[in-house]
Amino acid sequence: LQEMESGISLKKYEGAKYDLKDYAIECVERHDKKSTRQNMMTMVKWIPKGYSLASIDRTRFIEIYKKVTEGIANNTKLLRYTWLKSFLYQAKKDGLIRDVPDLSGIAPKREDGKREFLTFDEVKRFAAVKIAGAEIYQQTFLFSCFTGLRHSDVNNLKWSDIEGDFMTVKQIKTS
Numbered sequence: 001l002q003e004m005e006s007g008i009s010l011k012k013y014e015g016a017k018y019d020l021k022d023y024a025i026e027c028v029e030r031h032d033k034k035s036t037r038q039n040m041m042t043m044v045k046w047i048p049k050g051y052s053l054a055s056i057d058r059t060r061f062i063e064i065y066k067k068v069t070e071g072i073a074n075n076t077k078l079l080r081y082t083w084l085k086s087f088l089y090q091a092k093k094d095g096l097i098r099d100v101p102d103l104s105g106i107a108p109k110r111e112d113g114k115r116e117f118l119t120f121d122e123v124k125r126f127a128a129v130k131i132a133g134a135e136i137y138q139q140t141f142l143f144s145c146f147t148g149l150r151h152s153d154v155n156n157l158k159w160s161d162i163e164g165d166f167m168t169v170k171q172i173k174t175s
Helices: 019-028 036-042 060-070 075-092 120-128 135-147 151-155
Strands: none
Touching: 036 060, 036 075, 060 135, 075 135, 120 135, 135 151
């Protein structure tokens, strides 16, 4: 009643009508990058139905977060936390909820990933093996080893990327 008297439209906050999972799918579909949409959808499929946007408080957020992060690596948990939180901030921006609950202290800390590298001797041994019918894959792998390019970046190389002794590449993942 106070909102009506002060001129705020009650229709503005319709979060009770929207299921979080359905809204998350809508948000994912708005995203520009196909690969990001696909990654986000792997998480969204684990969001349980039956949680209206308006019902998401800190406790329910933690409940949902635990369901979408069960049995996955720490840094992936952090990414999924960020996506879930972004759905709530988008709902606020869209006028579906009034506020986003306090989510401080829920996200895990980022961990440095463990990376293993081939030694130069291992690369030389791999290069010495003859793989019948798979020479192009072996050459592509070795090219990646010596340039540091991802498979997707090697796959998208064009002759126009090479000028003299230099190659200029716009990386697919990070631009």
